[in-house]
Amino acid sequence: MSKIKIPFVLIAHVLFIIIVYILQSMVFTYIPIGGVYPVLLPIAVVGIATFEGSSRGGGYGLLAGMLCDVSFNQPVAVMTVVLTAVGIVIGVLSETIMARGFPTYFLSCAAVLVLTSFISMFSLIFFANVEFSALIRTGVLQAFYSVIFALPIYPVVRALGRKVASE
């Protein structure tokens, strides 16, 4: 009888996303930073896509997007599509023109966090009577306090990427 071998990399990836999800949805909801809740799942997607390519980035984006929607208490739709697209696009860029290093990873994280903020505020801009300046302020704060977490996440995604490359 042959043994079913569960790859270590798969377990590590699953554990990583679960930890990031728990931090975003269960820890930082009780300890906001600078008055906002940091958004960590997009950073994880960017990291995986940068170091592992488009197919893994897309798959990871799909899973992280669904979890992100759930953590926002909204139907699984917007962030699912957005983060899947982010994973694929960043993955393709890393396979073609983008260098796989910290500067590109960090800039990609910042860009994706700004995009995430804009998409989150989209409905409020058009469908609610909300001051635009208040939205921009919240968006900037969200992106700023979230991008800080790109630093501790970087060694993890780089290590996972190296493990995948070695296999």
Added chain:
Amino acid sequence: MKRLFRFRVFSFFVLAVIIAAITLISVNTSGNSGFVTNILTSLSKPLRSVAASVANVFESIYGYIDDYEKLEAENAELKAQLNKLQQDYRDSSNISAENERLRKLLELSSRHPDYKQYDTATIINWSSSNWSSSFTIGKGSYNSDIKVGDCVITEEGYLVGVVDVVETTSSTVITILDTRFSVGAYIDRTDKRYIAMGDFSLMKQELLKFGYMEGSAEIIADDTIITSGKGGILPAGLVIGTVQEVVTSSTGIDKYATIKPAADIKSLADVYLITSFEVSGDEN
């Protein structure tokens, strides 16, 4: 051989008789147990002392083991008793807290016979979105009669929010701070009716807006704002909060007030839902 054996037996017997005779003579003459007994006693004393010491050592070891086992058993029993007492204390604290909440809910229920049916729920998760204010409760269509639009309150009758989405085993509640929340309300002191609504700019400060007031509206800080029940969407008489600040527009035509919710929304753990209420005539 037989003879030798018989002789030895006999000689032992003779020796025994001699010793016994000497002892008896010694006892009768000196009044003690006899010198043979003394000699034997003296000779055996060190041996007996050693034996007694060894016995004492063994006895003390055995006693120590026995005591240790007893103490261990006693310790385990005391630990179990302590754990049980702690658990009982926790249970009793929980029960008294729940009892207190239910007592307050009963008071609310007796004050408002128009609130027909209640349900209780525990908050299982808060939204991590910076763009809305909502939480998830652990009851849905499968395990309760909760439906979209049901109002969520504290045991004191303070309005917390409204059920927005009902899933199978959980539901999402938008709080009164959320931009999607809007309800007719009146100032308790003047009975003037306006609209209480969530405002994005005030959401992070845990405040909501009481708006659409004419510039001449009479409203001051600490006025209590209560749901009017207008339209029958939410029941009447639920306390939303108190006025914190009144802001008049630059033109002076209109004004709005910021309301501090009566419920400490971020600290909530358990909430109550009014799943059925009577709509009185003037609320329509």
